[in-house]
Amino acid sequence: MMPRRLLPIVILLAALIPTAPDAAAQTPERLNPTTDVPPRPATIAGCPTENLAFHTCALQKAKAFTPPRTPGGRPNLQGYWRSRMTQAWSVEGVPVNDPLANDVFQAWEPSAPEVVDPADRKIPYQPWAAAIGRRGVNFKEYIDPRTTCATGGVPRLALQDASQILQPPTDDHVLWLHDDHHQFRVIAMGQRPPVGRNVQTWNGLSTGRWDGNTLVIESANFNGYTWMDDAGDFYTDNARITERLTLIDPNTIHYQATIEDPTVYTRPWTVAWALIRDTEPGFELIEESCREGERSLDRIREQGAKDYFGAPWRFR
């Protein structure tokens, strides 16, 4: 069992990783993980910024907004995007009186749940799975896979740092590139041959379609080796995730992800947040550093924390 005091080291590590060198910056900045929190504006696209209130408002806004179009006539989601109203600690949120919010080593930031359904804003875990996720076995005994430089997975990739959406004119795929661990996702548009369950990937295999002005991405074929947040919340290789991206004004995407996994949950559940256009001139995605200069992972392993690879659910 990993000593309790070790956990903040893992968390700090995850917080440090996003601090990639800025191409234009000559001096280091943003090095304090406790103050490096994304600014939360008062309103986004005229909607409140609490996740559920935003989600409810955005569903209405989407009906009235006519998005810009690509030359091929599709809603144009291309450009650079950054998540807002999100935090990496827990999709179930962090209450103000959470003991970890007062951790002297690595304080978690109090924040609203990203879960917008069900109404209690909690992941509808089956009992055995609740003991593994939600700061359970995963959090206590395993290393966050993202800390080992593995991908953030889906939907965590859409939550951290900047990303870029591309819609090549061939119209047969959409690309989603991420600063976070320099990952990219290929979203095949339309029908493609079915893929067997034996094909398992970190980010899943994604197919996309247009539902009115909404880009719907359905992903399956996950290996279940990723976490959804620092709290160790998880799904298995049986998961299916449906993401919906809808522009609600020229610079705001309403992002929703519904996660189904009959192995782990009692029902599907949904997270939602906003993706805001990054309009900084000359902005480009830059390679994030992870493996190089990593100094504490060996010590974390020496103290008993294990690599994840889905062991708690795979070998239960």
Place this chain on the structure above:
Amino acid sequence: MQHGTGRLAAFAVAMIGAAPPATAQAPPPPPELTPPIRVESLAGCPGENLAFHTCALQKATTFTPPRTPSGRPDFQGYWRSRMTQAFSVEGVADDDPLTKDLIMPWFPSPAEIVDPADRRIPYQPWAAAIGRRGVNFDEYIDPRTTCSTAGVPRLALQDASQILQPPTEDHILWLHDDHHQFRVIAMGQPPPVGRNVQTWNGLARGRWEGNTLVIETANFNGYTWLDDAGNFYTDSARVTERLTMIDPDTIHYRATIEDPTAYTRPWTVAWALIREKEPGFELIEESCREGERSLDRIREQGTKDYFGAPWRFR
């Protein structure tokens, strides 16, 4: 004997390359160590690297490439390298002992180096002892085996890739199957970046020179190798790549590598990138970290992680 671990690392790389195809219904077949596809001719040019390079330089003077809507040469699509192998940019001789290796035979193949004339990396003496199956090969794990990026130009050599030219024209993207890496090539004149910024794939700046896309890359961390033989550059390297279409489905690819720290002069590799035309083809996530079973044993036998130690701490 340390030498054996180098071969083991090479074997692990060969296993890694066998990503499952997206359309497979049956369990993935065991990895097959097939030789790289050799070709007699490409776009009417010979298949040996130097002969191809010489011929392609001529072909490029007469071919008019397709254009993007904004009038740039259109490189977009999926590409695969040909005339390349991952073992050594200096080539593998027919009588090389490693071609008879029982665990992981290297395939005889011509050098990818087209300049200098002796087809060898112009190492300074101290650096030749580290690269070219020297200290790196004997004592360190190929960084690609640990799931790090293959780096530049090795990424352009392994598996399929995709080039995208977004209509904003301020950048070009080069996405790679290999370890699921992507490179952002900023077009035009972005602000200068200090030497203190060091990255695995370098920071790439592109420009058009006639019909050729020229990519100049620096700000490397020097943690990557050029091939399985441990050939290397340091964090002072600058790589200039040139991509020129010589027919609708063939790119003449060149990379000139300068590094005053390690070499006596710049040197150049060249090969062809051939358009991948399989219907429904898409880049798929390559497996690497999962299922990796030999790395711990390799480390137990004394082979070390690289991170540039042989040149950085000499």
